[in-house]
Amino acid sequence: MRHPALRLVTWVFSRLVPKNIREPLIGDLAEEYEQRAKAPSSSAALRWYLQQLCASVPSLLWARLTRGAWLSTLGVALLGYFAAGVADFLVKWAMPNWTANGTFEPDPLGLIITFAMMVLIGYLAERLRRRAAIVLGVMMLLTVIAMTVGAAGGPPLWYRLAYFLAVPSAAVIGGVLRSALSVRSTRS
Amino acid sequence: MAKRDDPLGSLEHIVLLAVMRLGEDAYGITVRREIENTAGRDLSIGAIYTTLSRLEAKGFVRSIAGEPTPERGGRAKRYFRVTADGKAVLRNTHEMLQKMSAGIKGLGAT
Numbered sequence: 001m002r003h004p005a006l007r008l009v010t011w012v013f014s015r016l017v018p019k020n021i022r023e024p025l026i027g028d029l030a031e032e033y034e035q036r037a038k039a040p041s042s043s044a045a046l047r048w049y050l051q052q053l054c055a056s057v058p059s060l061l062w063a064r065l066t067r068g069a070w071l072s073t074l075g076v077a078l079l080g081y082f083a084a085g086v087a088d089f090l091v092k093w094a095m096p097n098w099t100a101n102g103t104f105e106p107d108p109l110g111l112i113i114t115f116a117m118m119v120l121i122g123y124l125a126e127r128l129r130r131r132a133a134i135v136l137g138v139m140m141l142l143t144v145i146a147m148t149v150g151a152a153g154g155p156p157l158w159y160r161l162a163y164f165l166a167v168p169s170a171a172v173i174g175g176v177l178r179s180a181l182s183v184r185s186t187r188s
Numbered sequence: 189m190a191k192r193d194d195p196l197g198s199l200e201h202i203v204l205l206a207v208m209r210l211g212e213d214a215y216g217i218t219v220r221r222e223i224e225n226t227a228g229r230d231l232s233i234g235a236i237y238t239t240l241s242r243l244e245a246k247g248f249v250r251s252i253a254g255e256p257t258p259e260r261g262g263r264a265k266r267y268f269r270v271t272a273d274g275k276a277v278l279r280n281t282h283e284m285l286q287k288m289s290a291g292i293k294g295l296g297a298t
Contacts, residue, residue, distance in 0.1 A: 021237045027256075027263030028217035028233060034259045056234020063238040 006049070013053045016060045018067070029053075077135035080125035080171070084140065087117040088167075097155070106159040115166045122174020133175020141168035196281050200248075202227060203239045204278055207249055208270045215254070215265045216240070240268055248274035 014026050029052060036045035064070055095110040118140070125132040144164050155163075196204065206222040207214040220236045223229050243249045254265035270278075289295050 017234075017237075018241070021241055021266070023263045024216055024266035025233060025237050027260035027265065028215065028220075030261045030263065031257075031259050032217050052233050055232035059232060059235040059238045063241070 006046070009050070009053065013056075016057065016064070018060070018063065073129050073132050073135055076125050076129035076132040077139060079128075080121050080132065080136040081139050081143075083124075084118060084121050084136070084167075084171070087121065088114060091117070106155060111159070111162055111166060114163075115170045118167055118170030119174040119177070122171035123178045124174075125171070126175035126178035130179075131175075133171050133178070137168045137172040137175070140171055144168060195284065196277060199231075199235065199239050200243055201278075201281060202229070203236065204243060204248060204270060204274055207240075207268050208275075208278070212267070214268045219268070243274070244268075246273075247271060248277055 010026060010029070014022055017025055029049065033045055033049045036042075036048055039045065091110050091114050095107050095113075097105055097107055097110065122133040122136060125136050144167055148160050148164055202223055203219060206219045206226070209226070210218055210222055216233055216236055219240070220231055220233055223231055223236075240249060240251075244251055248271060249268045250271055252267045252269070254267050256262045256264040
């Protein structure tokens with residue numbers, strides 16, 4: 001497999017393949033490609049290779065779905081999402097940003113506490129299920145985008161941006177932290 | 189673990205037969221080639237491997253890791269063998285198909 005572009009495509013494709021069959025499947029494709037590439041028309045080998053990658057995607061995706069791996073990840077992410085909603089509500093309840101006369105007073109301490117809680121939730125989600133923190137981060141990002149677009153008036157732009165960046169990334173940071181700690185404990 | 193008298197899916201049936209036909213040399217790409225050459229079905233390597241994984245989970249095949257080779261980019265092969273349960277389920281499926289097709293005109297079965 002000499003082409004760097006083909007190596008990249010193969011790497012992306014290999015992420016779809018369940019771990020237990022990844023090495024033999026990619027090896028089989030490489031073996032057949034090398035054999036076909038010896039023929040006078042090597043472009044046919046490339047066509048065959050790419051067609052195999054594309055045709056394999058539905059069955060591999062279906063296998064992943066029916067194994068329940070994605071469903072469990074989504075379930076844990078949803079649980080984390082619910083916990084994040086409760087945590088956010090509690091912080092806003094303990095440190096309200098809205099005054100009695102309806103003006104918004106941003107509280108950086110509240111934002112820091114929310115960030116720390118989201119890191120913790122991301123960490124716990126990743127501990128329960130690998131990659132759940134990333135799914136949780138995406139869910140939070142979509143929610144924050146919807147809230148930012150939908151909110152008329154309200155918090156100042158810097159606060160919205162800080163919230164926009166901090167909340168989804170906190171969940172992912174929690175997940176990365178959990179992965180890093182688990183790798184370290186495996187090595188020691 | 190699936191029961192021996194559980195019917196096989198059509199893809200499982202074809203893949204299991206290909207593994208049996210290939211004997212010692214049954215691994216992903218040779219199974220794909222065998223099905224293409226014998227049955228004329230052009231299946232993707234992903235479909236072959238997901239079916240083999242399913243058959244292994246049911247106990248109808250077992251797999252053995254081979255040696256890594258340079259033309260495979262240093263990746264090892266995974267050889268498949270049909271188990272006793274696999275042979276039994278094939279026999280049962282064939283018997284069932286024979287019974288079902290017996291007496292039907294135009295199928296060539298007697």
